[in-house]
Amino acid sequence: MPPRTHYPSHKPQPRRPARRPPPRPDRHTDRQGWNRWFETELALKYDSFKYSGPCIEDLPTAQWKCHTIQYQNLEIAGRTEQLMTTEGKVIDLALENIRFGTFEKDWSAMSMERKRELALEALYRGSCACPGDNFRHFCPELRIEGLIGDGEYNVMNLLKRLIAHSPSGSRYIKDVFLFEHPYVSHGYRYSSTAPDLLKAWVRASMLYRNFCIVDTLHGLLDAYNGRPFIPTTFVKHQPKEHHDKAHGGKNCCDNSHCKEMNANKKYACSKCSKIMERSKLKLCSGCKLTFYCGGECQKKDWAQHKKLCGKQDFDPECALPHSLKGPADFIGCPPVSAGYTRTPALWRQIEYLSKPDSQERLYHFDTGPDTTRSIVLPFPAGAHEFFLVARRRAMASGSIPAVHMMFNIATNSVDPATGITWNGLSVEQIRKQFEREYHIKITEETMRAAGPFELPTQRELKEEREFYQRRVESVHMKVQG
Template structure:
């Protein structure tokens, strides 16, 4: 769910705020194929199970760069429609659908709970593979370096008893259905993706021999290297330990990122995806000395800290708080005035147009001289607001005192 939220935010940034769709169509076919191949490679490296792509008929180079319903642009639009808020947290997991997959992994009503769980796992793994591949194509397009792939460490699962026999029977049944299917499966492109797996503790994933692992005494389904690891994993494992029925309920999604002092939105104000993105950036540990972020390139920003005129920082933060809470036009124009004042002093090499464009995206407004005059006067911050923002600043600084990326603490407001 976290990865889907990130992909939706990235898709909105490219399709709604940039001209990615037009630029993609202008690319020559060879370039698009290279980008699709790079995305497939990144997806294969980052997926929990490296052969998940065999169940993803969408993920072929021909499909991704072509004009079908399953090309790159249409897949991105499909997941954007699932959650257009773009706040990087989806409330419900989106499962990609395809006729071939529905045929192969249809679940009869009389199936056992173990078979249902086994089939649902395939849906989850293929969705994860699609999400990582789409993100990989977008990142490759923008020349974002790929993180080093991490070897897959698979915790051992039960291999004996009735449950193991039922699991094996389900796997054999699925393989037989694949053989009888009229839909061809091309596994040739997956041959190089051999899994790097080994026996490991469920909690710490430390590589070890099977004889050194101990099973959970209650369910016999998970293995640990020590009692300490078992105790550490128990709050999560107890949700499933000993259960014999399958009833898929997604885990509750994490709340959207909110920095210390982030205001709650008033009932009638709906934050745009761009504003959620700003809030997300300000919530990062290395942004706790930052007052605002401005787009530099996809996934990267230039951060600023208000310095002039003296005392303007707290006023800017009060205006930021009001704007993020209600979309207050006077507050937006107050922030803009402070930024333009600094720019005119030569504090940084931004432009007024860059500031305006950012606020237009985040607050879904059009900034014009007429609009600035019509917005009305900005009510000066109260002493209570100034004290609260000063306290929020100190709390943000304190939250990252020991963070490796921390900057020197500012001495003035």
């Protein structure tokens, strides 16, 4: 007798509830748990990735419709400039540590356990620094085993790929660099007929994704060099009115990171980034999306903002900074001699000396990406002019006698009991600064071998006096203005 046939019941079957991922642990109190949560999500998303499926505009959930095209254009412009600045800093640090330092050798010799510690610290620092922590979901590169392994997307390869974008080390980046990954490119693909709003949303998403990667690399280099880290405060440029309108007055963020940002957010001017109370900032009357601290900042920003104010279509070119800055310099900064390559540390020195509050300063010490200590030598002492001439020669060609002359002048008076010079810096601090900038060793032997410093000519002395006077006058003109 044949087996009995069972027919499916026509009664409606109860639907299984959708899988709800466990809440994301707080990164500050449970760093390991926080990272495991992300690693699990990335594994589910990319470990079985297939090049199939619809284009992004054909997906049923249209996240890209949350904001207007005007908002997306302004967001892209602001984030592009911010990312370019961050990339310049990371390239600067990467060059200093890889080309002029021992990071690659140290990393190769490091134990896997130590690499994991640094990678986790880097991921934590990167998540605190970048404006879009959630976009780590779209960074298959940001898994610890991948970062510390020997694959295509490990730490060293990512850093070298970034260096290749701007190998000069001057922090001058002509255009934004975007890391690419085939899985991400496929997942974000769209047709030629896709709406401009979707194209703008994809561009903004790629910027946020790259913030995650670049800030993680920044965090790793800082952690390797032992630099302390303090999480920054989230600065908000988007008016609350726009958020309420886009989301129906609801807070769509239910994870701990977004709640943290909303609790600690500050508002800032879109031009000068000065943090102020929301009530004291003024909105552009045209787009009603851009904050300014006053009319002066609005006027300065108009050349860029007018390209995007009220713009109803997407054009990537309009989002680029309108006036790209070249390498920093100051009044009297010499051009680079043929065949000489300035180190990233020396480019940083030049950048610090170009600041308005450094026009009367002679040199900066303990220079980091965002910190410095400067000195002023007695004036009108002869040592002042000798130092300026030596500084110009050294910056132009890397003249070793000129570097030694600067070192001797800056350390000409040392307290034998403390080893501190007249300017409050130790001899060792001054020595390390010059050694890092000119990629040399300053010892008694090297100073003897370098030969004598040629005395400044009358023309050099006259030029330095004129340069110094112009720098001082530029400060007073800014104060009076």
